Amino acid sequence: MESVSIGKSVSELHELLVHKDISSTELTKAYIDRIQAVDPDLQAYLTVLEDEAMAQAAEVDQKIAQGETLKPLEGIPMALKDNMCTEGIRTSCASKMLENFIPPYNATVTNRLRAAGTILLGKLNMDEFAMGSSTENSYFTKTRNPWNLECVPGGSSGGSAVAVAGDEATFTLGSDTGGSIRQPAAFCGVVGMKPTYGAVSRLGLIAFASSLDQIGPFTKTVRDNALVMNAIAGYDALDSTSVPYETPDYTKFLVNDIKGLRIGIPREYFGEGIDPDVAKGIKAGIQTLIDLGAEVAECSLPHTEYAIPAYYLIATAEASSNLARYDGVRYGYRADSNDVLGMFKKTRAEGFGQEVKRRIMLGTYALSSGYYDAYYLKAQKVRTLIKQDFDKAFEKFDVLLSPTAPTPAFKFGEKSADPLAMYLSDITTVPINLAGIPAISIPAGFVNGLPIGMQLMGKAFGEGALYRVAYTFEQNTNYHSLKPNLSGEVLTCGSR
Amino acid sequence: MVVANKYEMVCGLEVHVELQTKTKIFCSCTTEFGGEQNTHVCPVCLGMPGALPVLNREVVNYAIKAGLALNCEIAEFSKFDRKNYFYPDLSKNYQTSQFDLPICGKGGLEIEVDGEKKWIGITRAHMEEDAGKLVHSGDTITTSNESSVDYNRAGVPLLEIVSEPDMRSIPEVLAYLEKLVQILEYTEVSDCRLEQGSVRFDINVSLRPMGATTLGTRTETKNLNSFSSVRRCMEYEIARQARVLDAGEKVVQETRTWDEGQGVTLTLRSKEEAHDYRYFPEPDLAPLVIDREWVERIHKTLPELPEARRARLQVLGLSAYDAGVITQSKALSDFFDAALSSYEDAKTLANWVMGDVTRLLNTNQCSVVDSPISAAQLAELLGLIDKGTISGKIAKSVLEDMYSTGKDAGVIVKEKGLAQISDEGALLGIIDDVISANPQSAEDYRAGKDRAIGFLVGQIMKATKGQANPGLVNKLLKEKLS
Numbered sequence: 001m002e003s004v005s006i007g008k009s010v011s012e013l014h015e016l017l018v019h020k021d022i023s024s025t026e027l028t029k030a031y032i033d034r035i036q037a038v039d040p041d042l043q044a045y046l047t048v049l050e051d052e053a054m055a056q057a058a059e060v061d062q063k064i065a066q067g068e069t070l071k072p073l074e075g076i077p078m079a080l081k082d083n084m085c086t087e088g089i090r091t092s093c094a095s096k097m098l099e100n101f102i103p104p105y106n107a108t109v110t111n112r113l114r115a116a117g118t119i120l121l122g123k124l125n126m127d128e129f130a131m132g133s134s135t136e137n138s139y140f141t142k143t144r145n146p147w148n149l150e151c152v153p154g155g156s157s158g159g160s161a162v163a164v165a166g167d168e169a170t171f172t173l174g175s176d177t178g179g180s181i182r183q184p185a186a187f188c189g190v191v192g193m194k195p196t197y198g199a200v201s202r203l204g205l206i207a208f209a210s211s212l213d214q215i216g217p218f219t220k221t222v223r224d225n226a227l228v229m230n231a232i233a234g235y236d237a238l239d240s241t242s243v244p245y246e247t248p249d250y251t252k253f254l255v256n257d258i259k260g261l262r263i264g265i266p267r268e269y270f271g272e273g274i275d276p277d278v279a280k281g282i283k284a285g286i287q288t289l290i291d292l293g294a295e296v297a298e299c300s301l302p303h304t305e306y307a308i309p310a311y312y313l314i315a316t317a318e319a320s321s322n323l324a325r326y327d328g329v330r331y332g333y334r335a336d337s338n339d340v341l342g343m344f345k346k347t348r349a350e351g352f353g354q355e356v357k358r359r360i361m362l363g364t365y366a367l368s369s370g371y372y373d374a375y376y377l378k379a380q381k382v383r384t385l386i387k388q389d390f391d392k393a394f395e396k397f398d399v400l401l402s403p404t405a406p407t408p409a410f411k412f413g414e415k416s417a418d419p420l421a422m423y424l425s426d427i428t429t430v431p432i433n434l435a436g437i438p439a440i441s442i443p444a445g446f447v448n449g450l451p452i453g454m455q456l457m458g459k460a461f462g463e464g465a466l467y468r469v470a471y472t473f474e475q476n477t478n479y480h481s482l483k484p485n486l487s488g489e490v491l492t493c494g495s496r
Numbered sequence: 497m498v499v500a501n502k503y504e505m506v507c508g509l510e511v512h513v514e515l516q517t518k519t520k521i522f523c524s525c526t527t528e529f530g531g532e533q534n535t536h537v538c539p540v541c542l543g544m545p546g547a548l549p550v551l552n553r554e555v556v557n558y559a560i561k562a563g564l565a566l567n568c569e570i571a572e573f574s575k576f577d578r579k580n581y582f583y584p585d586l587s588k589n590y591q592t593s594q595f596d597l598p599i600c601g602k603g604g605l606e607i608e609v610d611g612e613k614k615w616i617g618i619t620r621a622h623m624e625e626d627a628g629k630l631v632h633s634g635d636t637i638t639t640s641n642e643s644s645v646d647y648n649r650a651g652v653p654l655l656e657i658v659s660e661p662d663m664r665s666i667p668e669v670l671a672y673l674e675k676l677v678q679i680l681e682y683t684e685v686s687d688c689r690l691e692q693g694s695v696r697f698d699i700n701v702s703l704r705p706m707g708a709t710t711l712g713t714r715t716e717t718k719n720l721n722s723f724s725s726v727r728r729c730m731e732y733e734i735a736r737q738a739r740v741l742d743a744g745e746k747v748v749q750e751t752r753t754w755d756e757g758q759g760v761t762l763t764l765r766s767k768e769e770a771h772d773y774r775y776f777p778e779p780d781l782a783p784l785v786i787d788r789e790w791v792e793r794i795h796k797t798l799p800e801l802p803e804a805r806r807a808r809l810q811v812l813g814l815s816a817y818d819a820g821v822i823t824q825s826k827a828l829s830d831f832f833d834a835a836l837s838s839y840e841d842a843k844t845l846a847n848w849v850m851g852d853v854t855r856l857l858n859t860n861q862c863s864v865v866d867s868p869i870s871a872a873q874l875a876e877l878l879g880l881i882d883k884g885t886i887s888g889k890i891a892k893s894v895l896e897d898m899y900s901t902g903k904d905a906g907v908i909v910k911e912k913g914l915a916q917i918s919d920e921g922a923l924l925g926i927i928d929d930v931i932s933a934n935p936q937s938a939e940d941y942r943a944g945k946d947r948a949i950g951f952l953v954g955q956i957m958k959a960t961k962g963q964a965n966p967g968l969v970n971k972l973l974k975e976k977l978s
Contacts (some may be wrong), residue, residue, distance in 0.1 A: 085546045098545065105539050107546060206545040210779035239548050240781050318779055321578050324589035325543045329645065340643075344582055367580070367774035376776060 005197045006034050007167040007483065010224040017075050020064065024075030028057035028119050031077045035121065035168045038486055041149060043141045044162040046082050046089055048122040053077060056119045060261040062111040063117075072227050074117030079169040081160045082123040083130055084215070085204035086110050089120075093206050094138035095128045097326045097333045097351035107204020107410065108236045109173055109215055121169055124159030128353045129323065130180055130208040132156050133425055136416050137355045145187060146484035147450050151409035154184030157218070161188040164218045165484060169217045171228050175205055177212045178311055179405070179429025182441035186453020189443045189479065191219045191470070192227065196460045197436035198243035201236030207446040209315035210241070221480060222442065222471040226250035229463065245461060253464035254471040259293035261469065264397030269428050275407040281445040281452050282403045290403075292472055298395065301389040303382065304431055310382035311430040312423055313366045313375050316418055320363030326351060351367035356420065383434045394459045399469050402428050404441040404453030432457055440460035440466045443479035451479070454484075503703040503741065505734050506711055507669055510659035510698040511676060512654050513628065513686045515558040520651035521625050522549030522592065526655070529692050533631065533646040541651035543587030548780050551576075555653040556784065558685040559599045559623050560794040562655055565683045565801060566676075568603030570791050572965065576623075576778040577937070581771045584643075585628040587650050595775040598622030599784065604660075606803075607671040616672050617660030626652040655685070661700065661711065665728050670723055673697065678802050681826045694719065696721050699730060700854050703737045704900055712737075713747040717761050729754045733761050805829055812842035815969060821850055827864040828854075834871030839878050848878060852892060856899050868902045869895070877905035884965055890914050918965040923956075923972055926964070930955045941977050 005013060005027055016022045032050050038044050044252040060075035080086065083093045085103035087110075092098045095468050106114070113120070127137035135143045135158025143158040145151040152163045157174025161184035164172055174181040176194035185192025193216040200215045207213060217228035227250075232245040290296050327349035328334030331427065335346035352360070366375040393400060406425055415422045432439040437460050444454035454473070458466045474480050520527055523540035539547040561569050577595035600621035607614055628647035635639035657676065663669045677695060680686045688695055702714035717733060720726050737747050749768070752761040800808070802823045809819035809832075823829045839845055853874065857881050859865060877894060880886050886894065886909055897908045909915055914916075917923055930952055931938050940948035956969050 003668060083546075093545070101545065103539075103544065103546070105544070185768070203548050204546040207780075238550055240550055241548075241779070278560050317776060321580050321590050321774070321776070324582065325545070325587065327582065327584070327589060330542060330587065331544070340584055341582075364774065367776055369774070371773045372774075372776070 005030050007220075008170075009221045010073065010170050010227055011221070013076060013170060014070065014072055014074075017064065018070055023064070024057040024060040024119065025287065027075065028053050028077045028121070031121055031169060033106075038146075038166050039168060041486070042146060042162050042166045042168065043143045044124055044153075044159040044166065044168055045079070045122045046094065046125050046140055046159070048094060049089065049120055052089075053119050053121050058128065060117060060119070064114040064216075071117050073113070073231055075119065075140065076117075076170050077119040077121045078113065079121045079124050079160070079163050079172045080110065080113075081126050081157050081172070081174045083126060083175060083206040083208075084109055084173060084398055085206070086120070086123065088328040089123065091123065091194060091206065092140070093129050093266055094126045094140055095352065096139045098206075098331075099333065101141070101332050103204070105204065108201035108239065109232050110204060112232050112234075113173075118231075124157075124163055124172060126159055126174075126176075127156035127180075127355070129206070129319070129356050130156040130175055130177055130213075131319070131355050132358055133179070133183060133422050134410075134412075135159065135184070135410065139351055139353055142412060145409045145450075146486055147189065148409065150411055151411055151450065152187070154187035154405070154409060156180040156184075157192075158184050160218045161185050161190055161192065164188070164190045164220060166486060167483075170293055171217055171224055173215055173228075173232070174218055175208075175213055175215050176429075176433065177208050177214075177315060178426050178433050181216045181218065182429050182439060182453065182455060183235065183405045183426070184259045185441040186451065186455075187409040189451030189453075189482070189484070191222055191440065191442050191480070192453075193217055193225050193440045193463070193466070194432065194438060195229065195233060195463060196243075196438045197433075198241055199233050199245075199247075199438070199461065201242050201462070203236055203239045207318075209318040210322060211318060212311075214433070222467060222474050223251065225440070225470075226254060226467050227322060229265070233463075234268075235390050243461075248464060250463060250467055253467040255468055256472050256475045258289060258469055258472045261294050261399065261465075262397045263289060263294045263296045264299035264393050264400045265296060265467070266301040266304070266393065266400055266402060267298050268301050269402035273406050273424060273427065274403060275447065277447040278403050278405075278407060281447055282401075282454055285444040285454050286401060288476060289469070289473060291383040292476060295471075296401075297397075299393050299400070301386070301400075301431065303385045303389050305426070306382045307386055307431040307434060308423060310386070310436060311426070312362065313379035314383065314434070316359045316363030317366045317376050317379075320360045320367065321358065323352075323360055355419070372407075386431050387435045390431075390437060397461075398458075398465050400457040402455045402457070404428060408447045408450035408452055428455060436460060438463045438466060440470050442470045442473060443482075444473075444477075445479055446482075502706060503738055504706055504708070505664060506661050506702050506704065506714075507663040507730070508700045509659045509663070509669065509672065510700070511657045511659075511673070512698075513562075513657065513680055513688070513698040515555055515562075515653040515655055515685050516687045516694075517552060517554045517556075517558060517653055519552055521552050521555045521623065521649055521653035525651065527687075529694075531648050533644070534648065536648040537650070538565035541587060542647055543589075549592060549778075551781060551784070552653065553796055555623060556599070556652070556786070557794055558653055559621065560786065560791060561619055561683050561798060562657075562680060563600035563603065564791070564798055565658065565679050565685075566600070566603045566605060566621065568618060568621060570786060571597060571599055571601055572787070573597065573783060574599045574622075575783040576781045577775045578778050579624075580774040583627070584645050585647075585650070587628065587647055591625060591627065592778055592781070593624035593656075594622035597783075599786070600657075605675050607668060607675050607897060609665070609667045609671050614662075614668065616662045616668070619658045619660055621655055621657040624654050624656060624762045626650065626654050651915065666727055668735075669699075669730060673723060673726065675802075678824070678826070682801055684799070684826075690722055693721055697726055699726065699733070699735070700734055701730060703734065703741060707842065711720055712741075713749050715747065715750055715752050715761070717735060718764065722753055725754060725756060727780075728759060729761060736761065753832070763918055801876045802826075802829075809842065809846075812836075812845050814842055818846050818850065819829055820851055822846060825864070831867070831871050833862050835875045835878075837875075838872055839875035841882070843877070844878060845875075848874065852895055856895065860899070868900075869898050873898060880905055880909060884918055884967075885909065885915050887916060887966065890916075890962065907928040912961060916965040917960055917963050918968055920968070923964060923969060924976075926956055926959050927969070927973055927976055930959065938977060949977075
């Protein structure tokens, strides 16, 4: 069953709910039906919460019946990446280690979205413990790109991107440690925001790399994205890295006007490894922005080439410590053994997948006595230099612009045999996490039938400027309104 | 310490103190001791996925307070680090601690051994979280089929105080520990209940030939929790190292453990097996910035420390020895001060506190804080003596009644009719009776035998069941006989 409501933006659906053209129950049911229809192909969901969602929707409908004013996200069905804790609902991190883990508490974002009145449809697939760029590292299943089922959706928040692109949820949340929101958003043709580090609480987000992780929304439109940010951003006293600042109403930045706005184009982001067609597509987008009145100039972020090694030292070092708690003692998978040490070793050997173990090993090595200064400490120094690169660039520019990813979506298996090639594809996204600044990926065209994303980077807590440019671009292009054909026709990567 | 005049011992200590904040260091769980297993826990101290620490500011306040009392520099900028190692009692398999930038820097305290004063340096003191506890089904880990973990203690705040290797004898070590515990008790940063494990000691000790200036190879013996264990452990370990050196061998640098039952130290792990803790800055917590005002605010809350208190008591007329005894424990000293607020004669008060009161408490194995006789009640009793209502001797028995009944001295004196007879009329009648009953003694006194008056006084006291005011009796009797 296809509903006419499916695929509409959050703001459109809000109007329909307010005017009682549709009930939240009908809307939620339509999404559940849609999930049942397309998810066997897409594999975005790890858990679908039909009964819970329908019950929540009924509550909202009661409120509507009683004439209560609806909040902007009230009654809207959405879904969460499976690394955000949901009380009483399995949160697996797509790992065998947490296959049966049911958290006793909610993440702050879970609570905030519940307070906003949203309906939780389910939990979404991802690379195990958010480690990966293709969602191929999930213990459970491979999520497929709706634009081409032979291609990866990107990662690690692959399920979150696909659920929005495939109309299996109105919006979703993902997490971004080195590009895990922006790259899948680009691969799937949706809007994905990685907010400033400290803008959205990390409490209840199962940590990969604490100093880099940040939660953000996937949406169909820029307006929807701003609406979701309004609901999830803001200081949380229970996250010591959350920044106490006054959250603006992000929708007030949604103006179709970028006249005089200064946009910098870092030349290092168009260098080696960038698909010429992708570069061409982004340059066309830049021309659109120039035509709309933006002042565009090239600039340099000279330490970009060191970002990948620095990132893979810091992220793995933190991960090696963050993932130490999975030992079979308190929760999660436990392997049988005669002694404690044996249990630790066997539990971790059997409970973690290859990529997770690889990164734990790398991180453990980087922190080891005698190597700390050469690796971890040096990486932190590089991090400072990268931050300074951005600080300097933002003296001259309001926003920086680049391709979100060097290529469009690639085929399953294409890079999974070569971890280094996979790591290198993060070149355009990881510097942003190292600097802690916000960046958004928006649909900016197609290469061989696959979406490409434009990345806009801003100053810390400068999400507003990103929304302004993104909104203006969106209002003057139609990429965001194109939909993948999910009627069953299977295309080959690069043939469309 | 001189071992057979050949070696000098060198010792430094690490002391772990549980800070007595109401809640844990990174969550709002209670720090209360005991409680059913795993009832004082939450996602944070259980290390659940996604949980994040929030620093308890009170822990910082306590650490600053302890640091100030130990003459330490308080760091304007300090941070937390992760100490990574796998052990089931460690819920995250890393301990959040402070590595290279601790909250307290250099400090120290003065000890006195055999009348000689000596300064013992403190290198640093840092905050960290305590681990949980393994609970074995059998007596020991090796004889148990299964073990469980109790995380009630996980996340209880600790201050680790590291001394310089400044101690040269066991008495110096014990004096340092006693002084340290005394200061921590006075500042109320810890309840210092050694029997509950709220203070634990690690001993670093080495020997070197007499006159040598370089340090010998040391061993570290971990996790002792009483002064007597420290003493016995050190006696054993020094003798052991001396034997090794005497045999021409080398002491192995290693971590050892104290076996209380056997009275020996045993190898726990060698230098090669030492953990690589892979310290790195805790990314879930912001660095800690402590400005001067914060330190000043805590400085104002510092109580009078033992030394200052002792000096004050000496000014009030107590001997150095008495002042030392009274201030040895904060509880006793507080009791003394409370009584002093309503009773002025410090010397008399000290005699009672150190004498009868302490004896009563000891006999009943009762601590000063739980004393059924309050300081105010003691002050009232001593006031009754001064006013002549009761004699000192009667007071002693009144004190015992006060202990067993909890009643005020005045009430007991009244109920039992123990008030001294100071009524001249009543006494003169009794005196007349005694003189007429003992004419010989009266005659002797008049004849110049002064001793005879003692007998007569005794008879009068006997006739009044000890309640006659002795001074008044003396005076009236002499008048009568002159």
